[in-house]
Amino acid sequence: HLERVGFIGLGNMGFHMASNLITAGYKITVHDINYNALKKFSEKGIPAKETPCEVAESSDVIITMLPSSSNVLDVYTGRNGLLHCRSHLSPWLFIDSSTIDPQTSRMLSTNISKCLLKEKKGFANNPLMLDAPVSGGVPAAQAGTLTFMVGGLEEAYLAAKPLFLSMGKQTIYCGSSGNGAAAKICNNLAMAVSMLGVSEAFVLGQHLGITASTLTKIFNSSSARCWSSDSYNPVPGIMEGVPSSRNYDGGFTSKLMAKDLTLAVSSAAEIGLKCPLTSEARDIYMELCEKGYDSKDFSCVFRHYYSGKDE
Numbered sequence: 037h038l039e040r041v042g043f044i045g046l047g048n049m050g051f052h053m054a055s056n057l058i059t060a061g062y063k064i065t066v067h068d069i070n071y072n073a074l075k076k077f078s079e080k081g082i083p084a085k086e087t088p089c090e091v092a093e094s095s096d097v098i099i100t101m102l103p104s105s106s107n108v109l110d111v112y113t114g115r116n117g118l119l120h121c122r123s124h125l126s127p128w129l130f131i132d133s134s135t136i137d138p139q140t141s142r143m144l145s146t147n148i149s150k151c152l153l154k155e156k157k158g159f160a161n162n163p164l165m166l167d168a169p170v171s172g173g174v175p176a177a178q179a180g181t182l183t184f185m186v187g188g189l190e191e192a193y194l195a196a197k198p199l200f201l202s203m204g205k206q207t208i209y210c211g212s213s214g215n216g217a218a219a220k221i222c223n224n225l226a227m228a229v230s231m232l233g234v235s236e237a238f239v240l241g242q243h244l245g246i247t248a249s250t251l252t253k254i255f256n257s258s259s260a261r262c263w264s265s266d267s268y269n270p271v272p273g274i275m276e277g278v279p280s281s282r283n284y285d286g287g288f289t290s291k292l293m294a295k296d297l298t299l300a301v302s303s304a305a306e307i308g309l310k311c312p313l314t315s316e317a318r319d320i321y322m323e324l325c326e327k328g329y330d331s332k333d334f335s336c337v338f339r340h341y342y343s344g345k346d347e
């Protein structure tokens with residue numbers, strides 16, 4: 037029951053994810069507000085629709101890959117949105133892979149489960165929603181090796197697993213609705229703080245007379261080893277094939293990191309939890325964006341914040 041897939045949001049990530057589904061043999065219909073993004077598919081004969089509603093009419097499942105919560109709300113509840121087209125819906129499963137706040141995911145999931153299905157499909161009487169954000173970035177989206185962290189009903193997760201595995205290599209079930217979104221923002225806050233810690237340590241080390249290459253060797257065989265030191269080193273010239281080796285171009289932008297940290301800060305505030313490192317990391321990434329590095333990879337914090345170089 038998941039042959040016809042509607043894919044909405046064909047940007048850096050969505051373009052590759054939708055392409056991998058086409059390669060896997062799914063019948064895809066697409067939509068994006070950006071005409072150029074849409075054209076890449078319509079030119080290949082893939083049905084491209086002007087509204088989310090039209091996509092929903094010919095799909096069993098909808099996947100959204102949009103920048104932020106407000107875009108996801110537009111696509112679901114806006115005029116011509118997924119939930120407003122008919123009194124009875126065709127798709128029985130809605131998967132949102134955007135990184136958004138768990139509260140919005142939970143609210144949408146509740147609203148979706150109140151809708152009615154055009155015809156009963158599988159085990160579902162009402163449509164279901166999964167939040168399924170991804171980790172791995174653009175190269176993993178292209179290679180089909182993303183990791184999906186999924187919240188929602190477990191039966192729906194199991195039914196959708198083949199779809200996830202056409203776009204990724206790993207899926208982790210996180211529990212009820214919103215838990216995938218929660219997992220993603222926790223992952224990204226830990227990644228941001230580790231990147232800041234490693235960058236700060238490299239700058240201090242250099243000022244104390246230890247080169248970044250020596251310190252990297254030490255970190256990677258000591259207790260400070262982490263992804264930011266051994267897989268995504270922020271110091272130019274230490275590793276090949278990472279954004280720091282190409283002037284911090286490509287990769288995961290500071291703007292998206294600032295957005296994810298803002299989600300973590302507001303989720304913590306909502307439940308009255310103190311997360312001082314998250315707030316500090318958010319402020320640093322907001323400052324980088326204000327200085328004009330919003331489109332640079334987030335590891336540029338080493339050069340443009342700690343080293344104080346603005347070129």
Ligand code: NAD
Nearest residue numbers: 045046047048049050068069070102103107134135173174
């Ligand atoms: P992007 O900005 O490249 O793509 C988003 C696409 O959504 C664009 O094509 C845009 O035109 C479209 N869009 C926006 N509003 C729309 C609307 N109302 N209706 C239809 N289309 C709309 O973003 P991306 O890099 O592909 O990221 C998408 C999501 O995945 C974000 O939440 C991001 O945080 C997350 N993510 C990104 C990465 C990464 O490395 N880029 C990694 C993991 C997760």
